[in-house]
Amino acid sequence: MSEERKYWVPALDKADRVLSMIAQEPGENKLIDLSNRLEINKSSMFSLLQTMEALQWVKKSSKDTYALGTAIATLGSSIIQKFDLHDAFQSEAIAARDRLQETIQLAKRMDDYILYMGKVEALTPVRLLSEPGMRLPVHATALGKVMLAQLPESEWLRLYPQTELLPMTAFTIKDREALFIQLKQIKEQGYALDDQEAVVGFRCVASPVFNQAQEVIAAVSCSMPLHQWETKAAETQQEISRLALRLSEQSQ
Template structure:
């Protein structure tokens, strides 16, 4: 067995095949047609279609043929919005970068990590190592902490079942109770700070980006060397909070 097939789920593969056929010719195939087309027995096909229909991934018409359901449209819309957000970030963040002369970054949360999505880099001698596609533990970054702060406290405990946390630098919060205490403060103030917790010698501020129903979908940040932070802290906080609001569509 190849490594990529080691954890394979055959039912998901079959569902993917069903969705592929239905998407190419919606309203054409009935259960028996899909069974023959994909060489899946009728009993298994019935279970697949029943589950997909219940989940709104497919819908059955009056003539018993199948088309894609509303859940697929929602997922597709979310994917488009993800790219729209990155495009808007590139445009909106350029102004903040020019005013601050510092690099601006965009990330989203995946469980207890963050994934960098975008970066608008300032022309400075000091370059940040983070790049789109890179992941870091959420609790070590302002980007991650500001997104964690928006979650219910029960979710914090699920994400961090152990008291001890991974240390990225000597300044990283290593105790989950201290992290939870800081997250409560972040939730109230609307932004998060990173004091050399991810990279020694750098401070960072981040603010959350919300969707239309108020869920946190991403965050933006600005990081800079300590000597620059002393001069720019107030302006940087204001710029990042304002940028996050613009990207949330709140302004």
């Protein structure tokens, strides 16, 4: 048994998996759905959900489906408030949003997930679901891939011991080696793309934000529908790279 797993608490691991699925699909899954999809028996799932509901980690709707609760929102909010780049992002991203007329996002990596920290919404009928506090898998997002690409390959292997990756859409990278090849390309070019890998019908470009020690601390991105991407791709990549550079300079 590895040192990392020596003091592992299986119940917490299950709770984390449940919360992750609920965060990705709020209001979509009932107890039986979560039990079947996560392969956790109904009795254990019932106990987990009852406990998490009492702690306000999750809330159950009138249709018996689950969403994240107020306690999780409070925790996420406290992280966001203490994140140094949040105020700078809100200020800088507005100008980028206005030039592109598209939504701009800020995220931080937490192991193999990204946590959305900020969002400046475009005034369009199409609204992205990536609210601050929401988590998505690193390998399925441009934000996640561009942050992961800055790390040593040993960290990639630690985060992805399995060769198969869970897809979010039919376009998500499903093979670890294919992901690693793409990460090397991302490191060279300085930005990452997400081609309908997180949300079907949307493309995204992201660039990394560095601190004074040249460690990646966050990433910024812009997402848009496919028909918009065809005419805005180059402009958007340049705008997001400039935004990331300005935020990096402010974190020095």
